[in-house]
Amino acid sequence: MQMLFKLLVLLFVFGCTPKKNNQPVSYDPPGSTDTRDKEIVSQNKKVFYFERGKISFSNMFPGARLNMVSQLTDSSFQIEISPENAPINNSAWYAFQVWAKANQMIEITLKYQNGSHRYIPKLSPDGRNWSPIENNFFSSDTTAGTAQLKLQVGPQKLWISAQELITSKIMADWVQKLAHFQFVETKIIGASVENRNIIAVEITENPSAQKHILIIGRQHPPEVTGAIALQAFLERITEDDSLSTLFRQNYIVSAVPIVNPDGVDAGQWRHNVHGVDLNRDWVNFNQIETQIVRDYFLQKTKQAQEPVFFTFDFHSTQKDIFYTLKENLATEPPRLMEKWLQIMAERLPEETLDIQPFGLESPVSKTWFYSTFKAPSITYEVGDEDDREYIKTKARIAAEVLMEILVEQ
Ligand SMILES: [Zn+2]
Structure with a gap:
């Protein structure tokens, strides 16, 4: 009986942990891919x-x-x-x-x-x-x-x-401003652990658009330069020119600018208020915020039956990097990501793009986006201390190149 109990415990401990897609990234501290709730210490407000x-x-x-x-x-x-x-x-x-x-x-x-x-x-x-x-x-x-x-x-x-404050309120105000365009809609897609709204922005001029671009940001609270890039990227898509208009008539962009509003408003370093790195929870989905975003994107794309052409997850680190997919990970339609990167490099001649392809070993959002949609999936990293105007210029070009490629599809 005791043996059976031990066996069951062993099965429980090891049986529930997926062996694949759950490797920590090289710079992760130990335990980061265990995304079950952890204790946090709240700061004394005073x-x-x-x-x-x-x-x-x-x-x-x-x-x-x-x-x-x-x-x-x-x-x-x-x-x-x-x-x-x-x-x-x-x-x-x-x-x-x-x-x-x-x-x-x-x-x-x-x-x-x-x-x-x-x-x-x-x-x-x-x-x-x-x-x-x-x-x-x-x-x-x-x-x-x-x-x-x-x-x-x-x-x-x-x-x-540490960086400019872009709190959940400041981002919500920005979203409201963007929603003055008749082709921009905002939605509350769920509530965080501490009951803050998780907000999505949808941009399209085609009520029956079935071609998707999916975007998220701010899983990690301090990554404000990523938020500045995300805003400039979406603003470019709302502009009044023939490229953007044609793009909006054919595609729908669905974006969740702040995945971790509790962490942002609590001034946290990395985690949600359950002490978990949300960008290591895209295999196990133990946290409410990742569940909400996953379910929203699945519902938007009719359970991934409609095509997703690109996904972006905005972050910040010491320098600009594009984390991409390894070449053997084919996308549908093929080679769009390579095309986007190549034109980006041409438009930004003063910068040598740092492009780092990854497989699907780590439980980050990019792994889920690719596994679910077979779409070109990019983690868009922005340097902590980059010139803010350059961040915006580059993000505008990123959106422009994306639209140019996609209107030709
Ligand atoms: Zn990050």
């Missing part, structure tokens, strides 16, 4: 007052991350930043406000738990308009993994963030 409010810090806004502040001298402070759980990819996100009763200079040391400094600080007077900190006010210590900032503070709140 205002940190020093010397009776002479200087104050706050994390009381969506997207904030500030776990602890301590005063070192009159004008210097140490800020501790921790991820939602660990081990975790080093996407060391931070965002906070600081203000002072009187104008003064302060020095801040950023110190990280389970990670090291990564993002050049961006400053804003209002949480909407951002610019990178000036070089001589910032240094980082790559050995210690810390960073030092000098800031001019005063009664007006100063926002400091």
Whole structure:
């Protein structure tokens, strides 16, 4: 009896884990492809007052991350930043406000738990308009993994963030603006763990369009440059020119700009609020957010019976990369991805495109997109500190080339 029990336990443990399509990516920390719920530590939302409010810090806004502040001298402070759980990819996100009763200079040391400094600080007077900190006010210590900032503070709140804040609200406002076009429709396709809307945008001028392009973004909260690219890409498709119009008369673009709204608004480094990397959950589908997006795309394409011509998943990393499919993974129609990449390279002569083909070993969205639709599937990675105007220009070209190729199909 005991033997039988042990056998059943073994069968359960190993029998449920697919052997294929579940390999971690090389830079993944251990355990990332186990996408069952994990514990996370929520940050304490509060205002940190020093010397009776002479200087104050706050994390009381969506997207904030500030776990602890301590005063070192009159004008210097140490800020501790921790991820939602660990081990975790080093996407060391931070965002906070600081203000002072009187104008003064302060020095801040950023110190990280389970990670090291990564993002050049961006400053804003209002949480909407951002610019990178000036070089001589910032240094980082790559050995210690810390960073030092000098800031001019005063009664007006100063926002400091790893990247521009594109919270779920800011993205929803952008989606609403896009929906002013009569050929753009928005849909709430489900709710996240913490009951935030997961929103889809659909672009087409053909109510019976059966030719699909599927797009997602922001599985990973800090990947704001990917979000900037996704917005520019979709905006290009809504423009009023003959190419876009012809494209919209024949195709439907369905996009989910923020797959992980809880993680974005909680200022998390990588995961959803169940402590899971959503872009490792596209085989097991343990998380509600990945289930919702999967079911939406299946419903849109009539259970994958209608053709999907391209899929894009927008991300950010240290530099621009296109993760593509290995050549032996044939697509229908054939060789569209190669054509897109070739024309992209011609249109961006100043950049040597970094193209990295992958197989289907890892449980990322690209694996699911290809396995389900046999479509050209691209993970569109944008550099963390790329010039923002260049990100937009490149994403516009990416959309343009896509439309040019597809209207000829
Ligand atoms: Zn990512």
